[in-house]
Amino acid sequence: MARVHNFSAGPAALPQCVLREAQDELFDYAGTGMSVLEMSHRSEAYRAIIEDAEATLRRLLDIPPSYRVLFLQGGATLQFAGIPLNLMRRRRAGYVVSGNFAKLAWREGCKYGDAEVLASSEASNFDRIPELGAVENRAASGDLDYVYICQNNTIFGTQFHTLPDCTDTPLIADVSSCFLSGPLDIERYGLLFAGAQKNAGPAGVTVVIVREDLIANGPARADICPTYLDLRVQAEKGSMYNTPNTFGIYLCGKVFRWIEQTDGLVAMAQRNRAKADLLYRTIDDSDLFQGTADPKSRSMSNVTFRTCDAETDEAFIAYARERGIEGIKGHRMAGGLRASIYNAVTMDSVGALTACMREFEASRGSRSM
Amino acid sequence: MARVHNFSAGPAALPQCVLREAQDELFDYAGTGMSVLEMSHRSEAYRAIIEDAEATLRRLLDIPPSYRVLFLQGGATLQFAGIPLNLMRRRRAGYVVSGNFAKLAWREGCKYGDAEVLASSEASNFDRIPELGAVENRAASGDLDYVYICQNNTIFGTQFHTLPDCTDTPLIADVSSCFLSGPLDIERYGLLFAGAQKNAGPAGVTVVIVREDLIANGPARADICPTYLDLRVQAEKGSMYNTPNTFGIYLCGKVFRWIEQTDGLVAMAQRNRAKADLLYRTIDDSDLFQGTADPKSRSMSNVTFRTCDAETDEAFIAYARERGIEGIKGHRMAGGLRASIYNAVTMDSVGALTACMREFEASRGSRSM
Missing domain, CATH: 3.40.640.10 (Type I PLP-dependent aspartate aminotransferase-like (Major domain))
Structure with a gap:
């Protein structure tokens, strides 16, 4: 596949x-x-x-x-x-x-x-x-x-x-x-x-x-x-x-x-910053998703977030999986959702995830209307 | 290659x-x-x-x-x-x-x-x-x-x-x-x-x-x-x-x-026995190569042997390498030669080594005559 x-x-x-x-x-x-x-x-x-x-x-x-x-x-x-x-x-x-x-x-x-x-x-x-x-x-x-x-x-x-x-x-x-x-x-x-x-x-x-x-x-x-x-x-x-x-x-x-x-660690940090910024911005702009870490302590590597409840988290994980997005279940100690955006995770993948988040939120919005 | x-x-x-x-x-x-x-x-x-x-x-x-x-x-x-x-x-x-x-x-x-x-x-x-x-x-x-x-x-x-x-x-x-x-x-x-x-x-x-x-x-x-x-x-x-x-x-x-x-461990042991037998027999039949372990304690996995001296050991290692045979240098603590004939080493490889040993010995014999 x-x-x-x-x-x-x-x-x-x-x-x-x-x-x-x-x-x-x-x-x-x-x-x-x-x-x-x-x-x-x-x-x-x-x-x-x-x-x-x-x-x-x-x-x-x-x-x-x-x-x-x-x-x-x-x-x-x-x-x-x-x-x-x-x-x-x-x-x-x-x-x-x-x-x-x-x-x-x-x-x-x-x-x-x-x-x-x-x-x-x-x-x-x-x-x-x-x-x-x-x-x-x-x-x-x-x-x-x-x-x-x-x-x-x-x-x-x-x-x-x-x-x-x-x-x-x-x-x-x-x-x-x-x-x-x-x-x-x-x-x-x-x-x-x-x-x-x-x-x-x-x-x-x-x-x-x-x-x-x-x-x-x-x-x-x-x-x-x-x-x-x-x-x-x-x-x-x-x-x-x-x-x-x-x-x-x-x-x-x-x-x-x-x-x-690929131009070393300064360039890598810039790409990682851009990936993290896109993902955190999507979370912060959302009415459904919310970040779980204090904004001043947010990780550039592991982005933890959640929806309104555990059931919706699970629904989102399944929704994302159907769109080829894997590994976003939060650790059992933290619950919720987590996206690890290490070096080899591309901006394209982060874009796919953020698009999926917006679509999921929109689909729920229209359903509840 | x-x-x-x-x-x-x-x-x-x-x-x-x-x-x-x-x-x-x-x-x-x-x-x-x-x-x-x-x-x-x-x-x-x-x-x-x-x-x-x-x-x-x-x-x-x-x-x-x-x-x-x-x-x-x-x-x-x-x-x-x-x-x-x-x-x-x-x-x-x-x-x-x-x-x-x-x-x-x-x-x-x-x-x-x-x-x-x-x-x-x-x-x-x-x-x-x-x-x-x-x-x-x-x-x-x-x-x-x-x-x-x-x-x-x-x-x-x-x-x-x-x-x-x-x-x-x-x-x-x-x-x-x-x-x-x-x-x-x-x-x-x-x-x-x-x-x-x-x-x-x-x-x-x-x-x-x-x-x-x-x-x-x-x-x-x-x-x-x-x-x-x-x-x-x-x-x-x-x-x-x-x-x-x-x-x-x-x-x-x-x-x-x-x-x-490949028929499990009984069959594996039989193949390993045959490989070890061929190699030890070649050593025991040789006037140049000699085994270093007491015959009653000989390993079926690691066959240690040597020639008449360290210089000839080195010459044999180089001779074997030219014939696509690798890894036969003895451990530095034991010196000499060692052939590890683990499961994935085929009888064909052991045959190549024993043929190489016979050829090397013959080449030396003719040289010294």
């Missing part, structure tokens, strides 16, 4: 040209006589693939040489443990709880030390990024190993539009659902990480970018840290302490190249 | 029909209008994929309902920590150190409790499976949480041909490089696990099969166990506590189907 308009929160739409290239190469990669899927991770051919992926990512994000880039497995979730195990040297860290994944990271942090909640928006069902004044004040005390944020909250459709100023306390950020949606100032972070399955590639790869001095002495909790999670070991071994997700990294490299070839 | 004969130890050769099917479906899976790579792991289409993969594996191995099947990330290496974190309830377990990966697992076990070496073949550079009498005696004492083995030693080319009888002590086995090479008696194990990148699929998926009662109470070390590694949680969530390696599991399912369609 024709390609659907895929608004899935992740795994999510990939660039069609990346899929076509991967398809062409699947049986025989570049005349090697084998698939990338069959290739030793120690082979010259594969080494070129992973090195190119890292080099392209470094160019895209202008990553300083003092930062290491790792391609790991286990998702952001595994790093929720890996971060305190590696970095909680004084067993005290601060967390901003702005959504479900931030909360899970905080809970995991509690296993390994004193994980303080510095700010939370749970009282308003995570509809906004909390005020950061208290976070910055607490960071200034200088006794925290790090301040942790989830920069974009996939489920609730919120995003940090400014980062907390943590002075000398390392800022750790889960950037899974905003990674590569626009430029990032890497030097603002001690460590940032992302599950690839939003903007960077397929599920099964976690990109970790970490300032080298933070891991140079090995894990804070070397006594109990699984070696797989030892960021110094993984950095020393070039993400190959054991066999990495070879095919996943290969696809990430292709996505990185695609971003570069 | 033409397909090479791929003897890589993993990632390794995959069945050509599996690659062709994956290629055909890569852009649009079964009329869904999207690639499996883009598909929400919560979608109906993907649920059918992962459920079929598990069901097929259960049929292949005749897995009892009292065992759970998980598809995780992080490789066998991550489970080296996961196993003691989940199962070391009395903080005492026994390890058979028969190779590098068994030794790494033992070292990881030492972080979480008293990990005893019950037997080791390190003194003879892991050229054999150690005698198991002492292992069985120690297990009979009943105070070990488990006995751990690495059933096939990829680097050194050895394999357990009988399992230790551990009476009531759960037997834990890393079966990465022999998994699905033939039938397994699942009820002999408390837990078995395998990195997929040998016989089961691509790198980035770890299959864990665990007796449910062993994980029913949660991890032994719940206080420090990363939630990702909590086998009870992963079992309750159907391997979807977080986003799994969706494409990897899809490919595993295809490989499982291929095994079933």
Whole structure:
């Protein structure tokens, strides 16, 4: 069938040209006589693939040489443990709880030390990024190993539009659902990480970018840290302490190249802004649809909204599906509707969704008349 | 170019029909209008994929309902920590150190409790499976949480041909490089696990099969166990506590189907036996090549051998490469040569290798005359 308009929160739409290239190469990669899927991770051919992926990512994000880039497995979730195990040297860290994944990271942090909640928006069902004044004040005390944020909250459709100023306390950020949606100032972070399955590639790869001095002495909790999670070991071994997700990294490299070839992250951010603006404008102009996130905290990646009730939400999901629009059901924790408009979701797809929203609203209007 | 004969130890050769099917479906899976790579792991289409993969594996191995099947990330290496974190309830377990990966697992076990070496073949550079009498005696004492083995030693080319009888002590086995090479008696194990990148699929998926009662109470070390590694949680969530390696599991399912369609694991074992017999016979009949593993411990999956010296090994690797034979360099820890003859390596490929060995030996003979 024709390609659907895929608004899935992740795994999510990939660039069609990346899929076509991967398809062409699947049986025989570049005349090697084998698939990338069959290739030793120690082979010259594969080494070129992973090195190119890292080099392209470094160019895209202008990553300083003092930062290491790792391609790991286990998702952001595994790093929720890996971060305190590696970095909680004084067993005290601060967390901003702005959504479900931030909360899970905080809970995991509690296993390994004193994980303080510095700010939370749970009282308003995570509809906004909390005020950061208290976070910055607490960071200034200088006794925290790090301040942790989830920069974009996939489920609730919120995003940090400014980062907390943590002075000398390392800022750790889960950037899974905003990674590569626009430029990032890497030097603002001690460590940032992302599950690839939003903007960077397929599920099964976690990109970790970490300032080298933070891991140079090995894990804070070397006594109990699984070696797989030892960021110094993984950095020393070039993400190959054991066999990495070879095919996943290969696809990430292709996505990185695609971003570069489509004029890089500034241009990508402009396109994403235009997509988000169209969608939020459609929501704000509607009498039926309403946004669920506080306007000042709205995510550029995940647009959460709803109709007047759950039944109408369901009706809209079915109506949209008939028009080739998939993946717009809200997460069960938030309910309602959600459109994830990652890099590979085109303005054409967003246009199809907004047209569908207007048609649906009009059809209901005429029906009730 | 033409397909090479791929003897890589993993990632390794995959069945050509599996690659062709994956290629055909890569852009649009079964009329869904999207690639499996883009598909929400919560979608109906993907649920059918992962459920079929598990069901097929259960049929292949005749897995009892009292065992759970998980598809995780992080490789066998991550489970080296996961196993003691989940199962070391009395903080005492026994390890058979028969190779590098068994030794790494033992070292990881030492972080979480008293990990005893019950037997080791390190003194003879892991050229054999150690005698198991002492292992069985120690297990009979009943105070070990488990006995751990690495059933096939990829680097050194050895394999357990009988399992230790551990009476009531759960037997834990890393079966990465022999998994699905033939039938397994699942009820002999408390837990078995395998990195997929040998016989089961691509790198980035770890299959864990665990007796449910062993994980029913949660991890032994719940206080420090990363939630990702909590086998009870992963079992309750159907391997979807977080986003799994969706494409990897899809490919595993295809490989499982291929095994079933080629008459299952008994037939597979017969073919593997024939391949191994041909290769070992060629080695044993040669005046130049010699096997490195003790004949009683020889692996059916990884055949380790060498010539008279390292220089001649290199010359043979180059000679073979010119004839389309790849992946026969021995692991750096063992040196020499290794041919991994997993399920997808055909008898035709093994024939090409053995012919190449005879020609190489003959060419040297005539040269030195």
